[in-house]
Amino acid sequence: MRLSNFTDYGLRMLMLLAADPERGTSSAELASTLALSRNHLAKIIQHLSQAGMVETKRGGNGGLRLAKPPQQVRLGALVALLEQDRGLVACFADPSANGCTLSGQCRLKARLRAGEAAFLAELDRSTLADIALPLQPTASDASQALPSTHALPSAQVESAGP
Numbered sequence: 345m346r347l348s349n350f351t352d353y354g355l356r357m358l359m360l361l362a363a364d365p366e367r368g369t370s371s372a373e374l375a376s377t378l379a380l381s382r383n384h385l386a387k388i389i390q391h392l393s394q395a396g397m398v399e400t401k402r403g404g405n406g407g408l409r410l411a412k413p414p415q416q417v418r419l420g421a422l423v424a425l426l427e428q429d430r431g432l433v434a435c436f437a438d439p440s441a442n443g444c445t446l447s448g449q450c451r452l453k454a455r456l457r458a459g460e461a462a463f464l465a466e467l468d469r470s471t472l473a474d475i476a477l478p479l480q481p482t483a484s485d486a487s488q489a490l491p492s493t494h495a496l497p498s499a500q501v502e503s504a505g506p
Contacts, residue, residue, distance in 0.1 A: 351426035353380055354388045355475075358422065361398065362414035362476035368407025388426075395425055414476055420468030 347355075357374055371389060375382045389408060392398045399411045410417070444450070 347423065348427060348430050350388060350391075350430075351423060353378060353384070354392065354426045355419075355422065357385070357388060358392075358397070358410070358417075358472055359475050359477040361408065361410050362417075362472045363478040365410045365414055368401060368405060368409055370407050374408065391426070397422070397425070410472070414473035415471050417472040418468040419470045419472065419475070420464035420466070422472065423467055424464055 356378055360374060360377060361369060371382055371385055374380075375385045378385070389398060389400065393400055396411050397417070399409050401407065401409070
C-alpha cells in the first residue's frame, strides 16, 4: 500500500505540530522544515482545518495549532481523513468512472477493503502523540538559537557475538 504525497506531508506536518501543541507554528516555518511549497502546504492545512484537526489564527500570537490534544488523535483516523478521496484502487474512489470490466463479479475488492481496514486498525493503535517530532531549526533559526542544555543519549550497539 502506498500513501499519497498529500497524506505523507500531512502526517509530517502533524508530527511537528504535536511536539508542541500549544505553540502556533507559521506555515512558512513548516514549509521550510518540510521542504515543501507553501502552496501545497496550504491545501493540506485547509483540508485538516475543515475537518477540525487544526486551527489557524492570524497575527502576532497566531499560527497553526492542533485542534485536539495529540493523545486523542488516532493515526488510522488521520490517514483515512487525508486519503479520503483517494481509493486504494480506482474502483474504490469512483466505481462508475474506472471502466472496470470485472464490476459486479470481482472477488478482489472485498479482500482489499479488509486489508485496508486492517491497516487503518493497526495505525489506530497509536496516536499522534506517539509520533510527535520537534521542529528542527532552519539555517536562519540556528544563528538565533540558544545552545541546547539537553544532550541526547548516544546510541549503544551491543555485539551479539558468535
